[in-house]
Amino acid sequence: MFKDYFSQQANLYARFRPSYPRRLGAQLRRLAPGTGLAVDCGCGSGQLSVLLTEYFEEVVGIDPSAEQIRNAFSHDRVRYVVAPAESTGLAANSADLIVAAQSAHWFDLPAFLRETARIAKPGALLALVGYGLPSVSPEIDDLIRELHDDILGPYWPPERAIVVAGYTQLQVPYPEIVSPPLAITVTWSRIAFCGYIQTWSALNQVRDAQGGTRFMAWETRLGHLWPDGIERRVTWPLVVRQFRLP
Numbered sequence: 335m336f337k338d339y340f341s342q343q344a345n346l347y348a349r350f351r352p353s354y355p356r357r358l359g360a361q362l363r364r365l366a367p368g369t370g371l372a373v374d375c376g377c378g379s380g381q382l383s384v385l386l387t388e389y390f391e392e393v394v395g396i397d398p399s400a401e402q403i404r405n406a407f408s409h410d411r412v413r414y415v416v417a418p419a420e421s422t423g424l425a426a427n428s429a430d431l432i433v434a435a436q437s438a439h440w441f442d443l444p445a446f447l448r449e450t451a452r453i454a455k456p457g458a459l460l461a462l463v464g465y466g467l468p469s470v471s472p473e474i475d476d477l478i479r480e481l482h483d484d485i486l487g488p489y490w491p492p493e494r495a496i497v498v499a500g501y502t503q504l505q506v507p508y509p510e511i512v513s514p515p516l517a518i519t520v521t522w523s524r525i526a527f528c529g530y531i532q533t534w535s536a537l538n539q540v541r542d543a544q545g546g547t548r549f550m551a552w553e554t555r556l557g558h559l560w561p562d563g564i565e566r567r568v569t570w571p572l573v574v575r576q577f578r579l580p
Contacts, residue, residue, distance in 0.1 A: 346529060346532050347378055347402065347405065347533050348379035348405040348406065348407065349529060350526060350529035350530040350532065350533055351378065351379060351381055351533055352530070352570065353381045353382075353384075353385065353520075354382050354385055354435065354463070354518060355519070355572075356385065356388070358516055358572065358574065359382075359385045359388055360389065361513065361514075361516070361574075362431055362459065362461055362576075363389035363431075365511060365576060366390075366431040366458065367430055367455060367456070367458060367459070368430040369389065370390065370391055370392065370429075370430050371391070371394065371429045371431075372389070372390040372392070372393045372429070372430065372431040373394050373422065373424065373429045373432045374386065374393060374394070374395045374396065374434075375422070375432065375433065375434045375437065375438075375441075376397055376398075376419050376434050376436075376438070376440060377395030377396055377402075377406065377414070377435075378397060378402050378437065379402060379406045379407060380412060380414065381407070381435070382433065382463070383395035383406070383407070383409070383414075384407050384412060387409055387412060390430065391411070392411060392413070393409075393411060393413070394412075394414075394415060394422075395413070395414045395415070396415050396417050396418075396422050397417075398416065398417065398419075399416070400416045420441060420442050420445035420448075421445075421449060422453060425453070426453060427453070427454070427455055427456070428455065429453045429455060429458055430455055430458055430459070431461070432453065432458060432459070432461070433461040434461070434463065435463040435464070436463065436497075438462040439464070439493040439497050439501070439504075443505075447506065450579070456579075457580075458579045459511075459578065459579070460506070460508065460576070460577040460578075461576045461577075462501055462506075462573075462574075462575040462576075462577075463572060463573065463575075464500070464572070465518060465572050465573065466498055466500070466570070466571070466573075467479065468527075468568050468570050469568070469570075470527070470566050470567070470568050471559075471566070474556065474560060477555060477556055477559065480552075481552055485540065485549065485552060486540055489536040489540045490536045491536070494536070500573045501575055506577050508578055508579055508580070509577065510576065510577055511576040511577065511578060512576075513574035513575070513576055515571070515572075516574055517571050517572055518569065518570040519567060519569050520567075521565050521566070521567055521568070522565060522566065523563070524560040524561075524562065524564070524566075528553060528556070537549065
């Protein structure tokens with residue numbers, strides 16, 4: 335059993351969640367002890383899984399949602415497995431890299447760390463990657479914050495607080511390697527941006543409780559600031575916590 339907030343909109347997740355920068359893949363490759371196997375835990379649609387094929391010989395994407403895996407990006411060097419991050423079913427001492435991108439806050443962390451220790455090669459790299467609110471412009475950023483804090487605030491799962499805090503609450507008993515600043519950057523229309531907003535885990539909850547009226551009103555206000563046919567740069571600063579296993 336797992337807290338499944340994403341199977342219902344797995345097709346939107348594949349279409350509208352942003353991909354990760356190549357600099358992240360290169361950094362993870364540089365710090366991993368080898369280029370054999372990378373394991374992407376909580377892989378969702380496989381945005382990071384596919385990127386890692388540029389740097390590792392084999393990539394396994396793990397997610398407990400069969401619907402997410404069904405909608406994941408196909409790649410001949412990515413093997414997707416429906417399984418929890420806490421029990422991957424992978425061979426012991428097999429992984430050079432174990433990474434969780436925008437997913438570690440959903441895990442049973444002690445159980446995940448035990449599984450990480452089991453499947454990791456000596457000296458393997460563990461990376462917890464996350465991102466919070468996107469930035470577009472000062473006026474639009476204020477509107478995003480209003481949606482996140484006020485309209486959706488009471489409907490966020492409690493794990494969302496871990497993301498907002500930049501994963502600082504996650505205690506990992508291994509030496510940490512400081513990451514340089516990294517960010518996801520895309521150029522999107524308002525339609526694509528609203529598609530991304532539709533993937534937020536609180537949105538279905540607020541619709542079930544209140545209907546879609548408040549969100550539709552919010553979208554109308556966003557349209558006044560971001561007209562049709564205009565593309566804007568959208569940026570998510572990344573949190574990358576990296577740890578060296580024994």
